[in-house]
Amino acid sequence: MQDQIIIPACFSSGEKLMDDSAGVTRSGQSVFMSTYRTKIADQCRLITITWCKNLLLHGLSVSVEGPEGESQYTCKVELKPWYFWRKQGSKRFVVEGKLVDIYWDLKAAKFNGETEPGSDYYVAVVCDEEVVLLIGDLKKDAYRKTRCRPALIDPILVSRKEHIFGKKKFFTRMKFHEKSRLHEISIECKCRSNNISVNGNAPNGIDPEMEIKIDGHLVIHVKHLQWKFRGNESINVNKVKLEVYWDVHDWLFSPGLRHALFIFKPTYLSSTPSLVSATSSSPLFVSSLESTPLSSQTGSSFSLEGLNGSRSSDFCLFLYAWKVD
Incomplete structure (x- = not known):
């Protein structure tokens, strides 16, 4: 002892x-x-x-x-x-x-x-x-x-949860499966000036948007983030289908230090070209977010299986990105 x-x-x-x-x-x-x-x-x-x-x-x-x-x-x-x-x-x-x-x-x-x-x-x-x-x-x-x-x-790696801090950019690394190499993931929240007034669609003429890159390649670009603060997309990277979910509501609408939540869920594909592509968001998940924010679904028991026809892997990455002003 x-x-x-x-x-x-x-x-x-x-x-x-x-x-x-x-x-x-x-x-x-x-x-x-x-x-x-x-x-x-x-x-x-x-x-x-x-x-x-x-x-x-x-x-x-x-x-x-x-x-x-x-x-x-x-x-x-x-x-x-x-x-x-x-x-x-x-x-x-x-x-x-x-x-x-x-x-x-x-x-x-x-x-x-x-x-x-x-x-x-x-x-x-x-x-x-x-x-x-x-x-x-x-x-x-x-x-x-x-x-x-x-x-x-x-042993089987079930989930990984990370709390990271940043101002505009957030970085992490993940393996899509046990034998794959580490992939670099970057998330950046940007604000573009526009001609919309304070009473228009974007406050103070600022139109926030978000970019998610994997290994330097842009895979997800969300414009008008103030309206699309929750959502998901499916992308294909090196014969792996990756479901990406985000909830950045607190970044935009809550004062003080708040976190956004990103979930990366790999699924296996039998035959997919070795390049990056994106598909449309899943209406099933988007509708569920309206009643249950991602920020409350933090446990590893949160099941993403059944949202698509591909065989799901056991691994899921939960990324808590704390935005520092």
């Missing part, structure tokens, strides 16, 4: 962190959550890896889903800015009678100014002498440290 790790109060775990928008706003912290589904303690459960960073804190949290679906079992690690902090260690807890060990090695982790490391690290979850979840590139070091074999069932 390791010594108790002291975590600042602002670093909470699991969905509580994601739902507490006030806490994220106050601390201005970037949050990256990756949720995996795998077999642990004889049941299929969700494991959530959370990286959190603000001016005062850099932390890691690993939580395992409890019997009622809540994140009941949690391991927290504070990445301290000074030299003598525990860059390598382990922690143990019990999940319904089964021992679960969390191992981490961040001694040489390269963050490059980001919230989560890009290389030279590992975080491993072990149960029944199997590594049920392993993230990072130091896989050999992880198996050597844990002295455990890989699990027979590979």
Whole structure:
């Protein structure tokens, strides 16, 4: 057993962190959550890896889903800015009678100014002498440290949730499936001057619009954003159909620091040309947004399957873009 790790109060775990928008706003912290589904303690459960960073804190949290679906079992690690902090260690807890060990090695982790490391690290979850979840590139070091074999069932990445801050541009990266390369996604909110008066369609003669680019290519261009602040489009990128949903209502109509929500949902296509194209918005989803804003549909259980005939993947990216004036 390791010594108790002291975590600042602002670093909470699991969905509580994601739902507490006030806490994220106050601390201005970037949050990256990756949720995996795998077999642990004889049941299929969700494991959530959370990286959190603000001016005062850099932390890691690993939580395992409890019997009622809540994140009941949690391991927290504070990445301290000074030299003598525990860059390598382990922690143990019990999940319904089964021992679960969390191992981490961040001694040489390269963050490059980001919230989560890009290389030279590992975080491993072990149960029944199997590594049920392993993230990072130091896989050999992880198996050597844990002295455990890989699990027979590979974990599935279910969702990824990110809180990011910016003024006009927002950037993130995502894989459309486990073996694909990382794709660069950029979102930009623009305001164009026009001749419409204050009593016209755009206030103060400003006509907001939004551009979404993937790998530098413009894939979605929304004009007259004040009327199209919620919607969705389907695009094809490298034989993958990508459903993109947005809700930027609070950017336009709510005072103070507010976030927009973007959802990226890949689906597999059997045969599609390897180029980018766009299709029209889905009336089914647009009508549902009128009664239920995207900003209230933040859980990984939010199902996007059934909106099209293609076979859906398990992965979904939720991007919370906080606009700083």
